[in-house]
Amino acid sequence: MAAPQQQKLKVNGPVAVTANRLTDGAVVWRTKAGGWSVALADAAVVTTAEAAIALLAEAGKRDLDAVGPYVAPVTVDDQGTIGPGNLRERIRVAGPTFELPH
Numbered sequence: 391m392a393a394p395q396q397q398k399l400k401v402n403g404p405v406a407v408t409a410n411r412l413t414d415g416a417v418v419w420r421t422k423a424g425g426w427s428v429a430l431a432d433a434a435v436v437t438t439a440e441a442a443i444a445l446l447a448e449a450g451k452r453d454l455d456a457v458g459p460y461v462a463p464v465t466v467d468d469q470g471t472i473g474p475g476n477l478r479e480r481i482r483v484a485g486p487t488f489e490l491p492h
Contacts, residue, residue, distance in 0.1 A: 462475065
């Protein structure tokens with residue numbers, strides 16, 4: 391796998407870096423402060439490939455907190471509320487799209 395700085399990345403709108411927390415597999419989002427949060431609202435959102443690559447590179451430096459970081463599309467509404475940008479991220483944030491059997 392190429393280093394994040396060597397990857398070609400297309401950014402067409404707002405994106406954030408997400409991964410899974412190593413201790414329990416929870417979905418986490420890279421924050422502006424350089425940490426991880428389970429709250430999508432805390433995610434650092436960028437709109438350029440250069441900024442996304444920089445976030446991804448920083449996130450990948452230590453695989454002790456979170457693993458498998460990648461750039462994910464997000465939405466930002468007029469009030470600044472961040473939401474998942476595609477079905478995969480909606481599922482990662484909210485769970486399955488159907489009711490699980492009991």
